[in-house]
Amino acid sequence: MLDALRDVLVTPAEMTAIDNAAAASGVDSFALMRSAGMAVSAAALRLFPQALRFVVLCGPGNNGGDGYVAASALADGGADVAVFALGNPGTVKGDAARALGACPLAVLPLAAYEPNLGDVVIDALFGAGLTRDLPEQAQATIARVSERRIPVIAVDLPSGVDGRTGEIRGASFTAAHTVTFMARKPGHLLMPGRVRCGTLEVFDIGIPARLVSERTGELRLNTPAAWGLHASALDPATHKYRRGHLSVLSGGSLSTGAARLSATAGLAAGAGLVTLASPAEALAVNASHLTAVMLREIQGTEELAAWLKDKRVNAFVLGPGFGVGKQARDFALMLCDRALVLDADGMTSFEKDRTDLFERAARGEGRLVMTPHEGEFARLFPEIAADAALSKIEKAQAAARLSHAVIVYKGPDTVVAAPSGRAVVNANAPPSLATAGSGDVLAGIVGAHLAQGMPAFEAAAAAVWRHGEAGTRAGRGMTAETLIECIPPLP
Known part of the structure; x- marks a missing residue:
């Protein structure tokens, strides 16, 4: 070839x-x-x-x-x-x-x-x-x-x-x-x-x-050739804030594990600092499991608005274990001017009314990445999912155009698509990645790339590739925790 x-x-x-x-x-x-x-x-x-x-x-x-x-x-x-x-x-x-x-x-x-x-x-x-x-x-x-x-x-x-x-x-x-x-x-x-x-x-x-x-066209296999120019080695003298400050928003006291997986993955993937933003009720359980990841109390929109005044906090992950509802929608709309990974409950919260999110993404100055699996895709984009004439690539491209976001349509053949029509198909993911918490890890890696300044499409494509490589390194008995330990460096 x-x-x-x-x-x-x-x-x-x-x-x-x-x-x-x-x-x-x-x-x-x-x-x-x-x-x-x-x-x-x-x-x-x-x-x-x-x-x-x-x-x-x-x-x-x-x-x-x-x-x-x-x-x-x-x-x-x-x-x-x-x-x-x-x-x-x-x-x-x-x-x-x-x-x-x-x-x-x-x-x-x-x-x-x-x-x-x-x-x-x-x-x-x-x-x-x-x-x-x-x-x-x-x-x-x-x-x-x-x-x-x-x-x-x-x-x-x-x-x-x-x-x-x-x-x-x-x-x-x-x-x-x-x-x-x-x-x-x-x-x-x-x-x-x-x-x-x-x-x-x-x-x-x-x-x-x-x-x-x-x-x-702009359809490619997902390899470092698609995003490697944005993944150059970090300067050893770089200050931690120059490597980005990622925040992951936690759910309540009984659903904190997913957000911690994302936060830990973000730190392992290269973000300079990672903070877990937690409601008061979950502070104790989160604190008992965190060391290098920092912790901050964020109870509602007022606390989030105050924190957003610190421009050094430049990327967010919202959705893993957060809970479906109004607060997820409010938080997401507030974060559309920053780099945002909207995953899991974050996307499902817009199932009934996605218009505000898509319009906000269209006029916002941030970088929005959404990471649906097949069920989440069907809930957020039902008319696209139901079109049997479209391939998975074409569905991801249509969803990206509609939402004004980069779409990571997950699965064994994950497709990453940009609103421009650019798309890559991933081929390095082993079957062992189909395990609890794997998607939370992926969201954290995307967030780390966004925090480091990568464009949204390249951040998502590189994260999907690193996620697949980590799965191969972790082997068949992997868990989400061991997957994080196996995240490879950016090429």
Whole structure:
């Protein structure tokens, strides 16, 4: 994969435009297909040298053409190869027809394939552009292959996975390995498609990187390349206030743990100072658990307003364990001129009337980040969540535009989106992060980045990445407390 395209995500529509631009610029489209098919055959031989037979399943489009090229290459290399086609091969057109014509093997109907022990399937039925449910015959073949646990190598994307949304169109193969071309597609990263891809190989088939870059938007894989310029190492001589003062607002005496997790995570993630703002009833329990994190009594809006006169307190986390209600709404509206992470109860408090929050965010001078999981997203953005035509990326982008906030749409495929449309998809989070308190830790890391002066989008994206790395370091038995201990330094 070219370094210039390493983190780029290309939608199926963009990939079509890229292919058309390559052809218009004089690039030989059949040469591209041949390069793709050869890459697939090389992967098959490298990964499954013990295969007794390679079974290539070809569809009616260019994905099938890649399959015919791969079948020819495998046969030329002396492998036992069988080819099966969906539909009438005589209707294949363009480069795929040329690849079929050059294939020396008999092509049998897809329905005739019976999986045998020792088979390795090369799935070239449909690629990333699939937008409808698979035909019944393709679904029946997938069921037989899955039942017999035949290993599958997918061409571009496992057939049945929607390349734009990651959703399953009726059924899909679960591949051991997927070979895609030039750049990742959203369906490789979004659930449930991501778990159907196996290991992912991105192969450069020869389209100039310039043509790819000119026709892609602002969608990227979440890596330090997306935010690293804002995460330079701190000057060792920097005063603690230059590293930011983060405040986390605590709930009542019976619900203080979540806020303490956020506060401790914020300190570990690099904020110069962290204060837990606590109601009087919770002061004692919070004080008994805090050492480096400071404590301040904030009973209501008057105390908060007085504290806000100190401009050194420049970032806030509101929501973890805070409680749903009027005070959460009042506090959030007061904090919209500062950097604010609105999490959990903070977001749910606006479920019935979000207008004031969104309008305040639009005209405020602060930086607002909201961190909903799927349920919270559906409560705050019900009309967006209900739109089945949208991918998770598109939903996060729509919510960011509507709310004038950076949205961290959490999950195993967390998406971070800005009101401008810029978005990243995260891919480094282990399943062990699905544990109590994990989201509170993430909110604290975002808050620490905001306190240190990072822009809201970069603060959120970097926090999601560090959160995922911490989960990997903490291992399968992690708890929220051990997760904090494993937060890595900013790259």
